[in-house]
Amino acid sequence: MSYKTLEARSLSGGLGAEIYGTNLKDHGNAELWDELQRALLEFKVIAVRGQSLSPIEQRDAARLFGEPNYYPFAQGLPDIPQMTLVVKEPHDRRNFGNGWHSDTPYLAEPPAITTLYAVETPARGGDTLFTNMQMAYEELSTGLRQLINGVTGVFSASLKYRPGGNRQEHHAKIKSMPVTNTENADRYESRHPIVRTHPQTGDKALYCSMAHTLHFEHMTERESQPIIKMLYEHAATPEFTCRLRWEPGTMTFWDNRCTMHNAINDYHGARREMRRLTVRPEKPV
């Protein structure tokens, strides 16, 4: 696919691209926004380099992809309540977003797209891994695809199967973030297909993770968990993934409908600050 208003450099054979030559404050350039939307569909993750965005400017750019969603477990900025800071201070040991997941699948209408803007990044480390869940689905055997097509997953915010503690324990240790409401995490539960169809491309993708999928409908947790674990390990196959190196001024958009991501916690002693805003609530089908 070719682009006139931007330069896209792919990050790997699996997914992801860096975008150069664009200014996300240029709202009047309809062709640019059309091409960014196309690039997001083509690459599933786009990291727009060299931006300088205030919180309001990030929101205004994100809005061109859809209306903002609330994140239930962190306090938002006073003037943009849907936008949350993701901060790890030098003394912190835990980070936010570690472990493979798609964002907030326990909501009835999870956000189709997440935007993350890098304010401050460590000199080394703090990269994010992404994986292509369409490819993960397509690379399953026909037998397994038949087995899981039409299966409904029960998605929970409890982080029950997270190694090292549930959401309340985990978030209590993320000291530098304005975490809130985690005592209610168990109440956030939704049912979605574990093979979902992308509404814009028609492509099927795996939608299932050890972080959030408790079990399959009409199956016990004991029966479901080995399959969830196998699908999760399959999704992390290196050929489906890319690794994004952040720098201040990188604004990344990713498509939660066909990817998972994993924030690597390898920068103890350094500070990292990002701003997160999700958009376009959409019921998975």
Ligand SMILES: [Fe+2]
């Ligand atoms: Fe995330």
